[in-house]
Amino acid sequence: MEKKTYYVNIASQEISQIPFGNNASYTIQATDEQVFLLREKFNELHEDDFGTFVRSHIPFVQYHQDLENDEYDNDLKDVFQMLHQLATPETRQAMEESGIGIEKNQ
Template identity: 75%
Template sequence: MEKRTYYVNIASQEISQIPYGTNTEYTIEATDEEVFLLREKFSEIHDDDFGTYIRAHIPFVQYHDDRDNDEYDRDLQDAFQMIYQLASPETKLAMEEANIGQKKNEE
């Protein structure tokens, strides 16, 4: 399957083929299927974020003991790893310099 250039912004969970505004945070080369998987991961992050919002309003649940926060962190790390694997050479270099996205055993 053919890979195309996409621009990704983690904060807004945006994936676009058109560079504009702040969506050029990360540049990736991906197939339609890879973009679909990344969008699914963003959807999971969104769901996790809602769970952390709910938890924030329950004062007796400690942050360090919260499954929703753990899932959010894990899914965010997974998204960064996906982006790193699909990254353009320039983006990959920038991520390596910032120590973002590499698997733990690659660091």
């Protein structure tokens, strides 16, 4: 399949073929299927985020003992790994220089 250039912003969970505003935090080269999988990961993050919001209103549950936060953290790591794999060389280098590379021992 043909790869196209996409611009990704994790904060807004935006994936676009058109660079606009702050959506170009990460530039990737991906097929339609890979973009679909990335979108699915963003959807999981959104669901996890809601779970962490609900959990935050339960004061006796510690962060380090909270399944919702663990799920969010794991899905966020998956997004960064996916971005690292699909990144343009410049984006991959910037990620690695910032310490956002792939974690070896998860």
